[in-house]
Amino acid sequence: MAELILYEHPLSPYAQKVKISLREKDVPFAARLPEGIGTGATGGGFAKANPRGEVPALIHGDVQIFDSTIILEYIEDVWPEPAMLPRAAAERARVRMIEDVMDTQFEAITWGLGELNFFRRAEGAQKDAMEAKARQQAEAFFGVLEGYLGDREWFNGGRFGWGDLSVVPYLNGAAGFGIRPAAGSRLAAWLDRANVRESVAQAQRESVASITGMNQVDQAVKAGLFKRQYRDHRLEWMMKTGGTDIVLKGLEAGNIRFTGPGT
Structure with a gap:
């Protein structure tokens, strides 16, 4: 059977969803931290599997899948028992x-x-x-x-x-x-x-x-080594919760990024 590789970060709730499903189904997998995660310049198999540059990404033989929901659907299709979705x-x-x-x-x-x-x-x-x-x-x-x-x-x-x-x-x-x-x-x-x-x-x-x-990860952001991903709902949260200046400062400093290649 082809090795199942999950590119993830333990803090990511999106990745946690996938790990919980796999473990509920007793499906073995290899968890890997993407090369250069958080820098906006990831590489290797992860970059090929996910043009968004975000975890999780699943590689199963020749199959490469990104987006936690789509990954969960794939897992449900390949390993249907025990079912995670209700029947009705x-x-x-x-x-x-x-x-x-x-x-x-x-x-x-x-x-x-x-x-x-x-x-x-x-x-x-x-x-x-x-x-x-x-x-x-x-x-x-x-x-x-x-x-x-x-x-x-x-x-x-x-x-x-x-x-x-x-x-x-x-x-x-x-x-x-x-x-x-x-x-x-x-x-x-x-x-x-x-x-x-x-x-x-x-x-x-x-x-x-x-x-x-x-620890000290804030210093890495200030030094430009990390570029935090501001997906649309995250950007909305910042704007409506009093963080407009945070967004503007981050854009000026170049330590925030948006989804997709070239951003």
Whole structure:
């Protein structure tokens, strides 16, 4: 069987989704950190597999796939058991909508908190104000997620699956910044259940361990060695949360980039 290679970074919730799915299905894979990740000038097999220059990217023999959702769909097609998607069409659509909300809206909040705390894009009153807004935004999404969960044990329904692995990396990321679902809430109880699963726990351990390598990373940004990727939803978050000057300074300094080759 062809070797399965996953280009990833442990802090990436997009990559965590894929690792959780593979581990739930007991599919062996080799995790690799892309060459030059964060510089905007990645190379090797990763660059060939993903013109966006973002993790994750999956290589399976001659097959090269980027985008976490498309990768999850490929995994589901090649290794259908245990199924991560619900059986009913309406339920499949529901968990895919949950995934989209987390990928394109909630992700910007945790990413933005990383910009403030790891990359030190703002300090003092500006940082405090932006973090307060981030907390308000996250708590509003917790309410949305409570609605999606309802009285189900899992977002997927009767068993852990696609809907759950699409949420847990983001909520764990927010918890790392001290933002958690309210104690006693259905969402908090779900998060406790999800984190007990070894597939989730392992991804979380890897994520936490990688944070130690973030020391002085803000200096690398200031030196122009890192170019942070401002995808459209991340750029929107910065603009609406009080970070307009952060974007302008980053453009002037050349330490932010946008998606795609030549950017």
